[in-house]
Amino acid sequence: MRIEQTAVIGAGTMGHALALVHALGGQRVSLHDSSPEVLRSAPALIEAASATLVDAGAVSASDARTALERITYTESLPDAVRDADLVVEAVVEKADVKRIVYDEIDRYAPGYAVIASNTSYLDPFPLIPAARQSRAAIAHWYTPPYIIDLVDLAPGPETAPEVIETLHALYKGFGKAPLVFDRLVPGYIANRLQQALNLECLRMIDEGWVSAEDIDQSIRHGLVHRLAVLGHMKKLDFTGLEMARLGIEGGTYEPPANMLQSPTLDRLIAAGRTGVRAGAGFYDYGDASADALFRERDLKLLRLKAQLKDLEGEDT
Incomplete structure (x- = not known):
């Protein structure tokens, strides 16, 4: 199962950041949001996050530019998912909203597409159409996902084993730390x-x-x-x-x-x-801008992450 084209549905706090994660991982990414305002704000947020990664030495400037070029933006969900191998659902934690989104994904995404929900607490599987159950899973991230490496992977009752195996290999290849559950544990760990x-x-x-x-x-x-x-x-x-x-x-x-x-x-x-x-x-x-405060947080997290990586290398 090859994953080369990813659609991210929802461009808010997690969605825009997940678009960057997948683009840095080599994916072609189509980012969609039903709110034109949210979608318009996403490119600047993605560019700011990638600039922080470059400034911290976590990625090269050329890799960041290439990643940004891999991302397209669309107000049309059908256009976003039409050629997707992987559909990442990152919409609000409301069952009625997710159900509508899953029905649209079912209508327009290829039959082979994997649907991965970023849900934090909801059980998404009862909301997903029956025909998609075998290719649906949870891939839950932590903010900011372009820095925090943990990804919780959990299958539904009918998820095919190769779906979890594919997601694990994909995110391991991104340099992330996927943790596989054998079932949905509400809230994960x-x-x-x-x-x-x-x-x-x-x-x-x-x-x-x-x-x-x-x-x-x-x-x-x-x-x-x-x-x-x-x-x-x-x-x-x-x-x-x-x-x-x-x-x-x-x-x-x-x-x-x-x-x-x-x-x-x-x-x-x-x-x-x-x-x-x-x-x-x-x-x-005080008068500090939110963008400046988030950038300061991210830079500190990146420095800490680098130091912890050095310490892990010393483990026997």
Whole structure:
């Protein structure tokens, strides 16, 4: 199964970035969005991301230019998918929207096309037409996907084994780190851990125990170095499993219940402090532009990624 032409459906936060990932991987890419405004903004976002990769030395200027030339933009979904070997669905996490998109893909994409959903939590398989089930899978990415290498691959009940094998080989060839599940695990691994961390952090803020700054200081100076080098389960080995067992037996920690809302989040959102794009969230970003802040983040991630790669090379 050869994958040479990719259609990305949805040009928002993940979609435009996935178009760049696949273009850098050597794919011809057709990027579609139902919103003309979102589609018009995509080229500048893609060019900015590729420029950051060049500035960090992650890709060459010539490779970046070639990748950008591989991407075409279209307001027509039929045109986007007509010749696609792979259709990457990256639309909003709403079942009714995804169902409509899958029906259109089914109508216009070649019968041999693989459909890969970037869904974070929804089960997409009940939404996909029956005739496409054997060639449908999940390929879930993390933002920004042109830097973060993890790709969660999961089959549906009827997915042909060669589909997952093809996606694994494709993304491994991109230099990514595909992780294959034997079934859909809601939230995969990283998102489940992030959700648990979110609940605990918000519980501590909601109940007035600590500030957002306190939490970030504890993570940056207490957890992140060991997790980056070891992961969590190997960190337990280094700590000693007896210690982990004693911590559980002590019974001093009770996980927070999910109350389906957080007073802290409600208050911030009501005040318009919705994150970097709004200029404020838990932190106030002043007059700094969102684009500059994302570029700064990306450059730091790329430097860290290079350093971790060097450390991994030292493993025995």
